[in-house]
Amino acid sequence: MFFRQKQKLKKEYDEKLLLLLEDAREDWVRKKDLLSRTFEYNEGLSSETNVAESIYFFLFKEAKHRNIRAGGGD
Numbered sequence: 001m002f003f004r005q006k007q008k009l010k011k012e013y014d015e016k017l018l019l020l021l022e023d024a025r026e027d028w029v030r031k032k033d034l035l036s037r038t039f040e041y042n043e044g045l046s047s048e049t050n051v052a053e054s055i056y057f058f059l060f061k062e063a064k065h066r067n068i069r070a071g072g073g074d
Contacts, residue, residue, distance in 0.1 A: 014068050021059045028052040 031049040038045065 014066060017059065017063055017066070018068060018070060021056070021063055024052065024056040024059050028056045 028049070031045065031052050035042070035045050035049050
């Protein structure tokens with residue numbers, strides 16, 4: 001009984017991690033694109049882009065560690 005509940009919780013949190021990963025990637029790509037389109041160097045935007053990239057790769061590394069696939073496979 002407890003094992004099924006544990007599997008259910010893992011699946012639920014894996015799905016949340018995938019959603020976070022997708023949002024972080026979109027945020028990073030959006031900021032990277034904006035940074036590439038600017039004419040003048042913007043230190044604040046550059047810092048935000050680096051933070052967004054770090055968050056994305058942290059979540060990506062966690063998903064890889066947990067063996068999560070975007071297709072839903074284990």
